Amino acid sequence: MDLDLAPDTVAFRDEVRAWLRAHVPAAALPSMDTPEGFRAHREWERTLADARLSVVSWPADLGGRDASLEQWVVFEEEYYRAAAPLRVSQNGIFLLAPTLFAHGTPEQLVRILPPMARGEQIWAQAWSEPEAGSDLAAIRSRAERTDGGWLLYGQKTWSTRATYADRGFGLFRTDLAAERHRGLTYVMFDLRAQGVTVRGIPQLDGEPGFAEIFLDGVFVPDADVIGEPGNGWRVAMSTASNERGLSLRSPGRFLAAADRLLELWRRRPEPALADRVVDAWIGARAYELHTWQTVTRLADGGELGAESSIGKLHWSQLDVALHETALDLLGADGELAGPWTAGYLFSLAGPIYAGTNEIQRNVVAERLMGMPR
Amino acid sequence: MDLDLAPDTVAFRDEVRAWLRAHVPAAALPSMDTPEGFRAHREWERTLADARLSVVSWPADLGGRDASLEQWVVFEEEYYRAAAPLRVSQNGIFLLAPTLFAHGTPEQLVRILPPMARGEQIWAQAWSEPEAGSDLAAIRSRAERTDGGWLLYGQKTWSTRATYADRGFGLFRTDLAAERHRGLTYVMFDLRAQGVTVRGIPQLDGEPGFAEIFLDGVFVPDADVIGEPGNGWRVAMSTASNERGLSLRSPGRFLAAADRLLELWRRRPEPALADRVVDAWIGARAYELHTWQTVTRLADGGELGAESSIGKLHWSQLDVALHETALDLLGADGELAGPWTAGYLFSLAGPIYAGTNEIQRNVVAERLMGMPR
Amino acid sequence: MRFAIAPEQADFVAGLRRLLAAADTPAVLRASIAGDHAPARALWARLADLGVSALAVPQRYGGLGATPVDLALAFVELGRAGVPGPAVESVAILPCLLGQVAPERLEPLLAGSVIATVAAPPLAPRAADCDAADEVYLCEAGTLSLAAVQRRERSVDRSRTLATVSATSVLGEVDAGAAIGLGFLASAAGLLGAGEAVLEQAARYATQRVQFGRPIGAFQAVKHLLADARVGLELARPVLFGGALSVGTGDEARDVSAARVCCADAAYRAARAALQVHGAIGYTAEHDLSLWLTRIRALQHAWGTQRWHRSRVLAELTG
């Protein structure tokens, strides 16, 4: 048992660290939920791609570096520590790409992934619907068979990034007679296509971080279906597990936030809040070590599975508590709009999205602890 | 709106305070869950009764003082502040007596209550059964009709005080064909009668604070049934509401504990625990003020009802948190057996007995907030 | 001992609640967020007609000289409805300050024709809602001054504007303790009302929203989240009025700060529960819930933080 990075990981880390030091913009980019911020973030993806740092874990021929999981975790840690820009491409690279690697055709891989890696196509997820939030199987949007493809009808909501993104992916009902999980098909579609209407939904901070998508006879060629028609639920579950697991919430994010909290504590110590500050750091460290444990298990051929629910419950609660502690340390300044309140508002979504924490607790109790359904 | 005690309450409080100062034993009595402690506590009940302070809220002709609810709360506050002995008669005076006042015959009142008031008869509750803990309606013990009365069969458990008490009360199934809540009868029985076997159950602290009761053809005369046979559930519910509500957990208990916590804090301050100490005091104060609000409502003819669940959730969690804070303040001394660990172990039962907190939360959500069952 | 509101107080509350229920305060708040304070001013004028702005003005200056309990009752309703500020400042704090050194400035305040705000560093380093106010004051080191805005800052609650201010002309020396104490009480009351409002919204939503074939309120996890939040609010309410009754007594510092601690905690817990029950829709600025959520967070930091009030209670208890 050890926590020593492999020599090539150390070399990779040093390269990443040096590159980030040289290239991360000194001033934060504008919010990616504004038009100018979206453009700036798209350009940043291009800059990353030019250094072959936008999708390090992908194969080299698709724009990546064949980085190991260990290297990926280290990359993320360096990335967050450098306070580099948020990834506007994250829905594509962390949700859609793993699905394509698992279920996509070779043609899909070479067509879809390189422009994704360069930020030329930004992807939005389209999971939820008004009546299907936590209950994804209640999806009503449908895809009707047509010549050479499908016509999409219906409404998606809480579609992250969709306000300004290029393309979307999600599940559509192709067999209306089938019950719940059955008869769903995994589809990629163009957000600029005829029949698509996108309406931004302002979040707590007032910016349209997600959107509603209305689909009225939107044509999608067969080439843009992932996996077999009717098999979308199984295809999506591999993505969902990725969303909840390692990919979207790398420990680097929380370690960097905990470091900022400690910096705040040094400037404004408050003995009565000491234990909360310590617990935030310990919580971030615990998630990092838990991730290394998972990385080792996956490297040994293990699966992420229901244990990803444990990670999600932990980081989502840690993130809220960490930011609450920061706001409390700030005293009267705690209500000022700024990085800490932005991080706080963002953290509040953690216990809700990617499967609410109530559902994650059910998963832990039922699948890992044998409780009856 | 005011919190000013009525003049006669002030006079009563002064009398009680002076009497307690003169009579509360300097050294704590031995635990009432030991034979000698039980005897000592029984004698203390007699001492209280001699001063007409054992059942102040009862009518004068039954040993009380016709004290108002306001006076009763003040009495309890003084009692706990004086660190007077725990009430070995509490199952009788707080659980059975309210039931008798509501549903008993005049004959039962004069026969049962005066010896209860003087500690000559100590009562044990016999609610739970092995298969009926939170789910009281699952009771299986039964009472069979016989000449002039009933024969009790079955097993009761978690019967507080039953190890050394004189008599018990509880629900028995009299109509075996009836479903769950129906066909139950409220019965008083002699713990020394033929056919009764009592087996003490040691608690976390090792003392037999509760017991199992085995009943094998125990004769009970008709005179010892409360209310109509088969109507026991309704009769019991008035007691249960009392158990959860004002009676058993007077605010004085928590105010006194919070004062002791503040005393501990003065001796061993620890800035990192400051907020927990404050919250314990505020929590006790909140429960006191909440109780005054309830007292006013009841004085106006209101009912306790489902709101008692709110009080129970609050005090049971407050009690645990307060004692945990004390143990943490004690540092390495926190594990030493003593008043704080005794109070801590006692507090752990709070979220369990008298309807688990899970059930109380259901009650609050369903009956007070309109959530579907 | 009668620890319940009197019939005439209940009438006042009912009247206020009726007015506010008809006022579409979410729309008023959204206008404030957009920088249009006219709807807020119109609402304030109607509240003034009902006497809200005159509550804390002494009778000798034409005000109602209402009790702290009445003030708290009013602020519970303002908080519940989400009335934009500056309410704590204009209604609870400034009447007491101005009465000491500039009673002539009270008349337009109680009539509701002037809305005012005040900063009181270091406790309240910025004046809140100065964009909606006609007058800005600074109360610092025992001196009350007229003040001018120096630098505007944004609050996490987008309907609030904060500003650092500097004195332009000194009005005189004041004893600020009593005034700011009323501010603490009003702040506690407003938070309790806001907490009650979000929990009611959440409970309503839980009976309507269906997932997995049932209203989500049928799930025990949702029930228990709501129940725990309810317990917090139910216990905070008597502490608020206990604090109101203590104003002017030796227990004021202890009991008013205890009220503020309880009400702010209970409101915050209710807000977190309400967001979790609503799920993603609660996270949107379009949903009214968001107006209360950000406000409840912001107000944790206004007129003393929870930490500041807790240490004040502890000092009173052990000092």
Add this chain to the structure above:
Amino acid sequence: MRFAIAPEQADFVAGLRRLLAAADTPAVLRASIAGDHAPARALWARLADLGVSALAVPQRYGGLGATPVDLALAFVELGRAGVPGPAVESVAILPCLLGQVAPERLEPLLAGSVIATVAAPPLAPRAADCDAADEVYLCEAGTLSLAAVQRRERSVDRSRTLATVSATSVLGEVDAGAAIGLGFLASAAGLLGAGEAVLEQAARYATQRVQFGRPIGAFQAVKHLLADARVGLELARPVLFGGALSVGTGDEARDVSAARVCCADAAYRAARAALQVHGAIGYTAEHDLSLWLTRIRALQHAWGTQRWHRSRVLAELTG
């Protein structure tokens, strides 16, 4: 980077767990409570045969010189099984102390023929489990001494006896830091194991106990209580082994204390959840659960409180 236990470590754990599963530790603990330490001694002898008592003894003195990870693995199992003490003292702390000044006293310790305990004021002001020990030491102000019991005190865990001790003969000056650091690690590991044990008991009970016509584990409130406790334990385990790997590095103080904080918190939360799931039966001394519940509470206070370890972590992070 391989953050997982090796196959030979897994074998050692499996062997230990087999031995302990067959040992009826609840009966052993009940005997200790009754003052009969013979069953505990017999169990200790069997553990010594498996090498447990030799783990932390350096190889040059005939011990196994095991890694801190191995030590932690063993203590997780001792904690899970509820093996009576003095384990932290005899197996983790004293080998390192005695090696410095009295290596001749190591041999019976590693053979398991002598069980020993130690007090280290002010952190550990009393020697634990001295009634079950053959030797009592005092480590104070950098000096290790043989000691005699002065005054016995009871612990909330009735299977533990505590005693203040006084030095009878000085053995020499020691550097106690490394030894006590191993004690912290062992204490963390024991708590993690105890927490895992109570949560497993609770999960088993929840599938068996029927109320309202269903196993109580089908109720969401019970599921969520168990799930939250499980999350705490699952996150504490890697922190424990992270701490073990840091022993001897510059991060030891930070990482070992972090491990102790996580493991003790997670165990305590699991204990509270287990009691709530069991209901009244969990509150009885007759139920085995009670043995773990009181032990987990007691151990929050042994070898540094949670507060002490948290402030140590913070000092390391910000010092």
